[in-house]
Amino acid sequence: xxxxxxxxxxxxxxxxxxxxxxxxxxxxxxxxxxxxxxxxxxxxxxxxxxxxxxxxxxxxxxxxxxxxxxxxxxxxxxxxxxxxxxxxxxxxxxxxxxxxxxxxxxxxxxxxxxxxxxxxxxxxxxxxxxxxxxxxxxxxxxxxxxxxxxxxxxxxxxxxxxxxxxxxxxxxxxxxxxxxxxxxxxxxxxxxxxxxxxxxxxxxxxxxxxxxxxxxxxxxxxxxxxxxxxxxxxxxxxxxxxxxxxxxxxxxxxxxxxxxxxxxxxxxxxxxxxxxxxxxxxxxxxxxxxx
Ligand SMILES: Cc1cc2nc3c(=O)[nH]c(=O)nc-3n(C[C@H](O)[C@H](O)[C@H](O)COP(=O)(O)OP(=O)(O)OC[C@H]3O[C@@H](n4cnc5c(N)ncnc54)[C@H](O)[C@@H]3O)c2cc1C
Numbered sequence: 001x002x003x004x005x006x007x008x009x010x011x012x013x014x015x016x017x018x019x020x021x022x023x024x025x026x027x028x029x030x031x032x033x034x035x036x037x038x039x040x041x042x043x044x045x046x047x048x049x050x051x052x053x054x055x056x057x058x059x060x061x062x063x064x065x066x067x068x069x070x071x072x073x074x075x076x077x078x079x080x081x082x083x084x085x086x087x088x089x090x091x092x093x094x095x096x097x098x099x100x101x102x103x104x105x106x107x108x109x110x111x112x113x114x115x116x117x118x119x120x121x122x123x124x125x126x127x128x129x130x131x132x133x134x135x136x137x138x139x140x141x142x143x144x145x146x147x148x149x150x151x152x153x154x155x156x157x158x159x160x161x162x163x164x165x166x167x168x169x170x171x172x173x174x175x176x177x178x179x180x181x182x183x184x185x186x187x188x189x190x191x192x193x194x195x196x197x198x199x200x201x202x203x204x205x206x207x208x209x210x211x212x213x214x215x216x217x218x219x220x221x222x223x224x225x226x227x228x229x230x231x232x233x234x235x236x237x238x239x240x241x242x243x244x245x246x247x248x249x250x251x252x253x254x255x256x257x258x259x260x261x262x263x264x265x266x267x268x269x270x271x272x273x274x275x276x277x278x279x280x281x282x283x284x285x286x287x288x289x290x291x
Contacts, residue, residue: 003020005017006050009045009050010208011207011247012205015050016054019056021057022060023059023063023064025064026147026172029064029139032059033141040056043116044062046207047280048282049281049283050284050285053285063086064084064085065084068083069083069095081101081176082173083174084115085114087113089113090110092104101179102180102186104178105189106127107122107123107129109197110122118136121157121159129176133177134177135149135151136149138164138169139172140167206248208280208281210262211245211266220245220269221244227273232264234260235254236249236250236251236254237253
């Protein structure tokens with residue numbers, strides 16, 4: 001099935017995928033990974049920018065174990081939650097906060113799927129999902145695809161990254177470790193974080209933070225702002241006038257616009273500070289001169 005990838009990403013950029021699949025079961029997924037070992041896995045598409053994909057297959061993970069949602073109390077104050085890769089992360093966070101289980105409340109408001117969050121080690125407020133992962137069930141497709149269990153140590157969670165970004169493993173389910181706390185304490189804290197996000201939400205299509213924060217005191221957004229990038233435009237893509245680490249699609253932006261603006265932003269910061277920013281967003285396909 002061919003597919004317009006722009007429809008599947010939050011920033012609404014993407015060319016056509018010549019081979020697009022949306023398996024409903026792990027068995028189907030395993031067969032697809034055997035046939036397409038260089039496939040790109042797609043979750044909610046909230047941290048990915050595609051060019052054209054004329055050769056590599058794109059496999060949507062959204063239906064993989066999307067209904068899996070098992071909550072198992074193992075002690076009065078501890079629970080293990082097994083959720084599927086295709087499940088929206090927001091649903092898990094909402095259920096945990098409402099039930100008085102702490103460990104993922106900091107992820108409130110982060111869009112995308114559970115599988116994508118684990119691959120990216122998504123986080124906020126100084127904590128990331130990897131901090132709550134007990135184990136991951138994944139299909140290792142480095143050779144003949146096989147389902148395996150991975151420990152957090154094997155997956156090397158670190159700031160906005162994990163080994164899932166560099167090794168051929170498709171996350172199909174995740175077990176999280178949460179602890180009992182008072183709803184009355186947890187819910188207002190989560191609500192305040194959500195309100196803070198809503199207050200600075202960018203209304204135009206975007207892909208979240210474009211660059212990782214570098215080591216040092218200044219965030220990528222601060223460095224980009226100091227380099228005069230706010231409002232800078234390439235084609236139909238603009239550096240947000242409110243948050244310089246977000247690029248917003250003004251309507252009809254292309255992958256080339258994205259790469260041009262990314263290069264321009266990186267060069268501006270490098271010239272001013274000597275710091276080489278690295279993209280957090282995944283840039284995949286045939287359009288870029290660099291990256
Ligand atoms: C408005 C907005 C706000 C955001 N705020 C935050 C934030 O506060 N903190 C934060 O960390 N991120 C944030 N993000 C970025 C993004 O939401 C997260 O990185 C999210 O966890 C990505 O999940 P996804 O399902 O959309 O993954 P995708 O964008 O679809 O994919 C991201 C990467 O994960 C891989 N992947 C996806 N699913 C799987 C799977 N099942 N198995 C293996 N690999 C997989 C993909 O191949 C790709 O490399 C934000 C994005 C937006 C648009």
